[in-house]
Amino acid sequence: MHTPATLVRGGTSKCWLFQQVHVPADRDALEQLLVAAYGSADPVEPAGVGGATPTTSKAAVVAASPEPGVDVDYLFAQVGIGTGNVEWTSNCGNCATGVALYAVAKGLVPITGDRTRVVMRNTNTGAVLEGWVDTTGSVVHEFGDQTVPGTRAGGVAVGLAFRDPAGRTTGALLPTGLPAQDVRPGGAGPVRVSMVDAGAPVALVDAASAGHTGAEPLDAMTGLVPWLRSVRHACATELGLSTPGAEPGDAVPKVGLVGPPVAYTSTLGDPVPADAYDVSVRMLSMNAPHPAVGLTSAVAIAAAALVEGSVVERHARPDRSGRLRIGTPAGVVEVRCEDVRDGLPGRVTVQRAARLIADALIYVPTPPPAPALALPSPPRGH
Incomplete structure (x- = not known):
């Protein structure tokens, strides 16, 4: 069996995009298909x-959205x-x-001049985002020269804005009510x-409180993965994202180290002076x-930097x-x-790059279930 899909580059990630009509509506069946297709x-x-x-x-499953004011839904x-x-x-x-680029290229959103806005809803969390795609000359571009940290490869410029991002999962910017607290992982x-x-x-994590800098090179971060996972698991319980013993x-939660700016060399070999940025961060994926x-x-x-007493606000240059x-x-x-x-920020924006890489038929070693009719609904309250 085979399933149509499109490979896209977004920023420093690559993602296979599937249209909802080509994949199962049932979450378990969709997971089975993805595990088989990816060789997971x-x-x-x-x-x-x-x-x-x-x-x-x-991966993401994309569909035209039934929500007024939203162009496309995607399940990540x-x-x-x-x-x-x-x-x-x-x-x-x-x-x-x-x-965002895919939605314009596939005709889900009509081009509107030199920049085309795409309003997207992430159905995992209910988050609403805006993508502003470079469509200079009122056309979709296959290539571009917009770059982002982490790669020298250019792509089509896409501005990305997260609307009202605070509390989408837990209901509050500070789910525990505290800007910072001690945790024993x-x-x-x-x-x-x-x-x-x-x-x-x-x-x-305030890196200094654990004897680190927040500017560790990647090989040093590799050695910290088990400890940072224990931090994540301890905080998941505090945040109500998991129950004790589960x-x-x-x-x-995403997890990482935060510290003050220091001079370092990027993974691309570029020197980064301490005065070129405001706060050091090393995250896990x-x-x-x-x-x-x-x-x-x-x-x-960025939102934490607005909170007095947070570990980001403590280290970041104002x-x-x-x-x-x-x-x-x-x-x-x-x-x-x-x-x-x-x-609370009404919008958080960042400039990115994207590129369509390939349209393909993915041969899946197990027969996929029947195609979907609709994406799962967002969580209640979002």
């Missing part, structure tokens, strides 16, 4: 379309590597960047953590160091314009908070 049960995914890294083992899937399962609990801003000594829900739930997941920073994490980090320059392994990612009211 194998840690190197040689017999499937998975890329064997968290940033290249992603983080396909496990060597696990044979799929995480459905989060969102991916890089994939949303690709969805795995029964070890306490570390200072800010738990923030904006874009996605995140647990941001098998913890590894999608949310599932169970591996993120090569840059996930956009949903970047949104949460910028009254709402701009936050995040130092990541790949380089500096700039995020902006706009329309801030009562400490």
Whole structure:
């Protein structure tokens, strides 16, 4: 059996996009199809379309949205590597960047001059995003020269905005009511953590409280993965995302280290002086160091910078314009908070790049169930 799909590059991620009419409506059946198509049960995914890294083992199911004011809905899937399962609990801003370009290229949204707006709803979380796709000359572009930290490859420029991102999963920007608190991961000594829900739930560790800098190179971060997972699992319980004794997941909360700016060299070999950015961040992507920073994490980090007493606010250089320059392994990612009211951002924006790579028929080793008629509804309250 085979399933039509389109491979897109969004930012520093690659994502296979499926139209809803070509995949099952039932979540379990859809998971079975993705696991088989990606070869997810194998840690190197040689017999499937998975890329064997968290940033290249992603998928989304896209459909025209029935919601007034929304152009497309998309269901995001983080396909496990060597696990044979799929995480459905989060969102991916890089994939949303690709969805925006895809929606224009496939005619789901009509072109409107030199820039075309695409309003997207992530049905995992209910988050609403806007993509502004470069359609200069009123045409869809196959290639572009917009770059992002982490790769020198250019793409079509896509501006991405997260609307009212605070509390989409837990109901509050600060789900525990505290800007920062001590957590004892795995029964070890306490570390200072800010738990923030904006874009996605995140647990941001004050690196100094754990004897780190927040500017560690990727090889050093690899050695910290088991400990950071224990931080994630402890914070998941605090956030109500898991119950004590339950098998913890590894999608949310996103977890990482935060520290002050220091000079370092990016993974592309570029020197990054301390005065070129505002705060150091090193995040995990599932169970591996993120090569840059996930956009949903970047949104949460930017929102945390607005909160007095958070670990981000403690270390970040102040910028009254709402701009936050995040130092990541790949380089500096700039995020902006706009329309801030009562400490909550009305929009968080970032400039990205996307590219359509291929339209394909994916040969799936197990027969896929019947095609879907509709995407699952967003969670209640969103």
